[in-house]
Amino acid sequence: MGECTRCGACVRVCIAARQGLATGASVLERSDRFTCAGCWKCVEACPEGVDIYGLMMQSRRYRELPESYKAAVRRIQSTGYAMPAEGVNAIREMYGLRPIRRVRRRVLEKLLRASEPER
Numbered sequence: 001m002g003e004c005t006r007c008g009a010c011v012r013v014c015i016a017a018r019q020g021l022a023t024g025a026s027v028l029e030r031s032d033r034f035t036c037a038g039c040w041k042c043v044e045a046c047p048e049g050v051d052i053y054g055l056m057m058q059s060r061r062y063r064e065l066p067e068s069y070k071a072a073v074r075r076i077q078s079t080g081y082a083m084p085a086e087g088v089n090a091i092r093e094m095y096g097l098r099p100i101r102r103v104r105r106r107v108l109e110k111l112l113r114a115s116e117p118e119r
């Protein structure tokens with residue numbers, strides 16, 4: 001894995017940077033790691049082969065989750081969906097789609113158990 005030369009290639013392709021959510025010569029210099037959309041364009045653009053996404057995710061693990069993420073986690077734990085079901089259903093209705101169904105408790109618990117990190 002290469003070292004960052006601060007060439008700026010990653011910032012030029014980053015969708016978060018385009019929306020003003022990331023600043024600096026490299027996306028690794030951003031202060032808020034939670035605006036990353038996980039598109040991997042920076043990884044593809046980096047001429048040095050820096051594991052940008054991996055480093056970004058690693059640094060997230062040691063930071064306090066933003067309130068919006070905590071709310072999404074609570075929703076996943078209770079409904080199985082990160083987005084509020086009412087909002088999703090309103091959009092689905094506009095397109096003539098059936099409402100989403102709640103994830104069954106048993107399935108949800110199984111998924112949550114499977115996503116727990118190994119110790």
Ligand code: SF4
Nearest residue numbers: 004005007008010046
């Ligand atoms: S593209 Fe790679 S080398 Fe260039 S600034 Fe970003 S991380 Fe550093």
Ligand code: SF4
Nearest residue numbers: 014036037039040042
């Ligand atoms: S993976 Fe994240 S940091 Fe990289 S280009 Fe996409 S949004 Fe930007």
